[in-house]
């Protein structure tokens with residue numbers, strides 16, 4: 001029972017994610033944890049790995065706030081390379097700074113450098 005429930009002063013709680021009232025909201029708790037891409041900054045680095053392999057590493061994006069699985073598949077197909085999710089980081093095999101930057105900014109993310 002809320003303070004003003006049933007009165008004209010009653011404002012039903014709304015979902016922060018979709019803006020609908022709680023009864024109409026179909027968001028999962030997972031979706032509510034998502035953060036808008038415009039509010040996040042991805043940091044791109046190139047790392048040298050064993051056997052002279054190079055990977056493009058994306059840090060700064062939390063796995064809980066983003067759909068890392070779909071980000072990864074999107075980046076893999078646009079770079080034409082393999083990749084993996086390592087906790088909050090996304091790794092794409094090879095050097096793909098400009099492609100990755102382009103894809104992420106297209107989705108609305110801020111990208112550094």
Ligand SMILES: [Zn+2]
Pocket residue numbers: 015016017018019020025026027
């Ligand atoms: Zn919602």
